[in-house]
Amino acid sequence: MSSLTPPKASNTLPLLLIIGYVWPEPNSSAAGSRMMQLISSFLARGYRINFASPADFSDHAVDLQALGVDVTAIELNNTSFDEFVAELQPQVVLFDRFMMEEQFAWRVSNNCPQAIRILNMEDLHSLRHARQQAIKAGGNSDDAELNTEMAHRELAAIFRSDLTLVISPFEYQLIHQHYQVPESQLLLLPFMLAEPTQPSSLPFEQRHHFVSIGNFRHAPNWDAVLQLRQLWPAIRRQCGDAELHIYGAYPPKKATQLHNSAIGFHIKGWAQDVTELMSNARVLLAPLRFGAGLKGKLLDAMCHGLPSVTTPIGAEGMTVAADWPGAVRSEDQAFIDEAVRLYQDRQAWQQAVAQIPAHLVPYQRSTLEQALFERIYGIDQDINGHRQQHFIGAMLQHHSLKSTQYMSQWIEAKNKLKSQP
Structure with a gap:
């Protein structure tokens, strides 16, 4: 039996760790709504969830604890996270946006090597940024430069992840066809609406x-x-x-x-x-x-x-x-x-x-949820085999990821020196 097949005993339910860029605010942004849809889906499938974030708490954020979700404040560039995640030992870790993958994925990999690492993109940040720069330069969004430093960083995070949730069909095709990311590492997962959806009938x-x-x-x-x-x-x-x-x-x-x-x-x-x-x-x-x-x-x-x-x-x-x-x-x-x-x-x-x-x-939520958890369970059945299929991801784990690890460790050591009398 897969370790991610929810068992009957509640104290042994699979554990999902979400590392959030911010605390979810569904009334403030579509990204907040998207995160709450994911949380709801994992809870419905019998997961325990710990939501951790280095961001400041917000008065507008959802009360996750009222939903049965544990919350943890974590720090950037601090070995306290290693201790936290080593003790937690989640079966699945979901990184909210590529910046969180850069900061924490290497620590998760070191302390929980068998945990499935999922990247939730929200949108393709590098594409949005490139389009904004094209507009500022007096052109239009079609002039966006796709080969940028941010694109390199974001695509590296995608290649390193076991699975990336892509919200837009356009971006799915761009990532797969232009950037050559294998479809076995991607899942098209748009917004998930509760069923049935009945539009307002006010005339x-x-x-x-x-x-x-x-x-x-x-x-x-x-x-x-x-x-x-x-x-x-x-x-x-x-x-x-x-x-x-x-x-x-x-x-x-x-x-x-x-x-x-x-x-x-x-x-x-x-x-x-x-x-x-x-x-x-x-x-x-x-x-x-x-x-x-x-x-x-x-x-x-x-x-x-x-x-x-x-x-x-x-x-x-x-x-x-x-x-x-x-x-x-x-x-x-x-x-x-x-x-x-x-x-x-x-x-x-x-x-x-x-x-x-x-x-x-x-x-429609039911169809999308089924696709999501089928992919997660499939990866869990043979996670080592899944990773061996993806040479570029393994290569980035071996070399490029180390640069973010060493930079983080350098910042941590610098902070410790500053704190000394």
């Missing part, structure tokens, strides 16, 4: 105003707010007294200063109830010029029967055979025209809503 006439949402600390979202400030006057002129309500966690002063009720441009800040605001809005706007992964705001809109106008970057990885439930436009005037059309034309709005169910099919 066109009872919905009012435009809405946009996104964590203000996330660079693509802040850039989108600036784009909306430029696009909104033209939309407003054609839509009477329509308003644009912009929500998002951690609004900075530079964002709140954009608030202008005279033109219907409202910076609302934190969203207390996403269901309420999306169920009552008529159109969601997401003029994203760069980014990566899947856009949680667009999936949330679908789940609430809300058509959206976005860009090719926004819709990337989320399109299916059916038409987009709204519109996808890259040019400013076309974006404005579609926003106005959907807001004013009841038939066009209803046609967009009718496309939503087809777009929700890829996110």
